[in-house]
Amino acid sequence: MENVTLNNGVKMPVIGFGTFQTPPALTEASVARALKTGYRSIDTAQVYGNEAGVGAAIKNSGLARNDLFITTKTQTDGYNETAKGIDESLRKLQLDYVDLMIIHWPTQNSLETYRALSDAYKEGKIKAIGLSNFNPTQIQAILDSNDVKPTIDQIETHLYWQQNKIAPFLTENEIVHEAWAPLGEQYAKEMMQQPEIVELAQKYNVSGAQILLRAMTQQKIVVIPKSNNEAHLQSNLDIFGFKLTDEELESLKKFDQHHSIKDWPVSMRESVY
Template sequence: MDYVTLNTGAKMPILGFGVYQIPPAATEQAVSEAIAAGYRHIDTAQYYRNEAGVGRAVKASGLPRKEFFITTKVGTSGYRETKRQIDTALRNLQTDYIDLMLVHWVMSDYQGTYQALEEAYKEGKLHAIGLSNFNQRQIQGILERFDTVPAVLQNEMHIFHQQREMRAFTKEKRIQFESWAPFGEGARDIFNHPVISQIGAKYGKTAAQTILRFIIQEGVVAIPKSIRKERMAENFDIFDFELSSVDMTALRNLNEDRGLFGWNN
């Protein structure tokens, strides 16, 4: 497993396991299987309604809490509601600290939400805080108002939407970029794309493995999701090869600067 170092000094696994759209009743088993496959970075959210399943799986693993990097996200607007949600997340996850908590999206009082996260960070309940689905103007507003620089920005990023401008901005601000939808939700028949498939074949790897390898070689954290054990293992098996500079250029050239919903942030 490879790691990135956040602006807090913490080490974050560059590959995680996402639980978006996994039903609450199926989450504990899925996360347990992901842990067995080697994942130690788990990404959940209040909105997914499956934090408790993540917490149960981590607890049941019998592994020390310090071996895991747990991310969750809050969808609450404002200081007071977010303070309550932080404590709820801690209970759901059965832990006395959360490695990373993100503001999930831009809501009416996202600055009040960030204020609550910053306070919990200074108290040690959260070891890092950050943002998701924010644009540069909104991030700049956070930077100007608060002492704590976001550790992570989690936005859409995949081969067809490479977010080069945003990644340059976050790098300048010492904010780690993280990709949601690393497979582009399967758009444009990505797993059968001839360029991606041909490059993967050179290394004896699938299109999915090639996509994830490209993302992490770009220095971006990826959180693929699957409920199939064989696919979890496949996605994790990307640390035994390296794409050449020629192949990286070919994959960069597939960028269309267009997100899944037609917006660019």
């Protein structure tokens, strides 16, 4: 496993297991399978409704807590609701702390929501705090209002939207770029069938998905692919045995369409900031 180091010194695996749209009743088994396969970073969220399943899988895994990296996201708005939500997440996850908690998307009271996260960080309930779906203007407002710098911005990123416009801002402010939908969701098959991706997959004797994920992790972009297929679970994790050349990485930039496949939130459109 490769890691990225967040701006507060915390180390985070560069690949994790996502639980978006995993039904609560299936979450424990899904996460248990991922942990057994070798994943040590798990991504959940309050709005997913499956934190309890993640917590049960962790508890029953037999793994040491310090070997795991657990992320969840607030769906709250404002200080008091966020503070309550943090404690509720810890209860559902059956944890004394989470490794990373991020604001799921910007709200009218993002500054107060972030203040609740920063206070919980100072209390040791959270080891690192960050953002999701925030554009540079919104991130700058957070930076200007709080002495705890966000460590990460989790944003839609894949072959068709490489987020090269926001990347320099994130780098300049020492904020890690994390990709949701790294395989492009409904466009995954189309992406993997691009001739250039097929050619690279054949060259390195790997799958198209492995090429797509490796291209991002080589650029220190954290990825959280999701799969309930055991073979795909393993192959998504097994991406560190090869390395794309600089020229090959550069060649993939031509696929960037500079826009979302979901168009959510609108504030992330490249034309907005």
